[in-house]
Amino acid sequence: MDAVFDALAHPIRRALLDRLxxxxxxxxTELERDQPLTRFGVMKHLGVLERAHLIVTRKVGREKLHYLNPVPLQQVADRWISRYAAPFARTLSDLSHAVDEGAKIMSASGPKHVYEHFLRAAPEAVWAILTDDAKTPLWQHFNMTSTTDWRVGGAITFFVEGRPMIVGEILELAPPTRLVHSFSARWSPDVAGDPPSRVTWELSAIPGGTKLTLTHDNFGGDTATSRAVTGGWPESLSRLKTLVETGTPFLFPVAHAG
Known part of the structure; x- marks a missing residue:
């Protein structure tokens, strides 16, 4: 976590995160606008933020786009804040959500929300938990359960107390590296009318572990779903990391999902 604190220590880097x-x-070009330093200087600061995993980048056509990655901030919350504020554990994701709350929607062709995580386990071990419905409540937001027909075209559904919260379809299934499914929110009337979006899980082997990249995109515009999901993914990914690396779930109090 030293890299995270080092990255946040400089006002220029905090200003770049504010821009995002x-x-x-x-x-x-957009990020360097009005900055009191050269283009090369901005590139160096962005490099520090990317190495700290506070931002991730994606090539869309000929452009390189920069996205916030709030997961490291969620790890800070999990490590220190929850110990002293256990009664408020349900709101810990606000630390990361505060970073990207109110983010504007970019072009429909680009990724919407991109998260990177590094886990001390092989891709096969991560995949085994990710695709085991019995383990879903040990890491998912709101301790959701799931039922999945694990084949392309199969249904995937997440529940809270028997009520469907998210319904979708498996679009791609390539063990143990890639899972893509559609995502239709059902937890409240304001999201129920949104078109299906897309969730892509990518697992890449790295020395000593796995790089997990989750991309949630294809929302079809600035929807209630696109704004709501930024609160849940950082928590889920942090809990998944804990479960994979320790074998012990980071349990949250059961909360009402709406």
Missing amino acids: RETDGQTL
């Missing part, structure tokens, strides 16, 4: 909070998915 206001409008996610910006190019270098």
Whole structure:
């Protein structure tokens, strides 16, 4: 976590994160605008933020877009804040959500929300938990359960107390590296009318572990779903990391999902 604190220590880097909070998915040209340093200087600061995994980048056409990755901030919350504020554990994701809350929607062709996580386990071990419905409540937001028909075209459904919260279809299934499914929110009337979006899980082997990249995109615009999901993914990914690495779930109190 030293890299995270080092990255946040500089005002220019905090200003760049503020820019991405206001409008996610910006190019270098957009981010360097009005900054009191050269283009090369901005690139160096962005490199520090990327190495700390506070931002991730994606090539869309000929452009390189920069996105916030709030997962490291969730790890800070999990490590220190929860110990002293256990009664408020349900709101710990606000630390990461505060970074990207209110983020504007970029072009429909680009990724919407991109998260990176590094786990001390082989891709096969991560995949085994990710695709085991019996383990879903040990890491998913709201301790959701799931039922899945594990084949392309099969249904995937997440529940809270027997009520469907998310319904979807398996679009791609390539063990143990890639899982893509559609995502239709059902937890409240304001999201129920949104079109299906897309969730892509990518697992890449790295020395000593796995790089997990989750991309949630294809929302079809600035929807209630696109704004709501930023609160749940950082928690879920942090809990998944804990479960994979320790074999012990990071349990949250059961909360009402709406």
